[in-house]
Amino acid sequence: MEMTLDEQKERAVKFIKALEWPEAETLASMVTDDFEFDPMGRLKQVPVLHGKAATKLMESTLRRAFPDRLKMTVLTVIAEANQVAIQAESEAITDKGRQYANRYHFYIRFAGDKIAQVREYNDTDHVRQVIFS
Numbered sequence: 583m584e585m586t587l588d589e590q591k592e593r594a595v596k597f598i599k600a601l602e603w604p605e606a607e608t609l610a611s612m613v614t615d616d617f618e619f620d621p622m623g624r625l626k627q628v629p630v631l632h633g634k635a636a637t638k639l640m641e642s643t644l645r646r647a648f649p650d651r652l653k654m655t656v657l658t659v660i661a662e663a664n665q666v667a668i669q670a671e672s673e674a675i676t677d678k679g680r681q682y683a684n685r686y687h688f689y690i691r692f693a694g695d696k697i698a699q700v701r702e703y704n705d706t707d708h709v710r711q712v713i714f715s
Contacts, residue, residue, distance in 0.1 A: 613634060625709060668688040
């Protein structure tokens with residue numbers, strides 16, 4: 583089923599907001615069977631995730647890293663054809679008690695009414711310093 587651009591934007595924002603306190607079932611309902619989540623920063627600790635099973639790893643990893651939730655603020659949303667671009671910012675306290683505040687660009691590609699691919703661009707140096715050091 584094809585979605586309108588507004589429906590794609592709404593679904594993409596819902597997906598990003600669901601990362602605040604992810605539930606694998608909710609995320610899995612929005613993605614294709616061959617879903618790919620690609621954190622473009624090439625940090626060895628953050629691999630490319632594949633398939634609906636990736637949503638379980640997203641749930642456990644994000645909930646562990648941010649036990650008091652990750653607050654995502656969506657700034658801009660642009661859609662064209664089967665693609666949505668989102669600029670966003672996050673705020674959280676990590677499981678180590680550190681302040682985490684990152685900036686993102688998400689590229690989201692749809693296949694019908696499901697999300698087939700997410701590419702996440704962020705400040706990888708901030709991730710390295712706050713999460714992995």
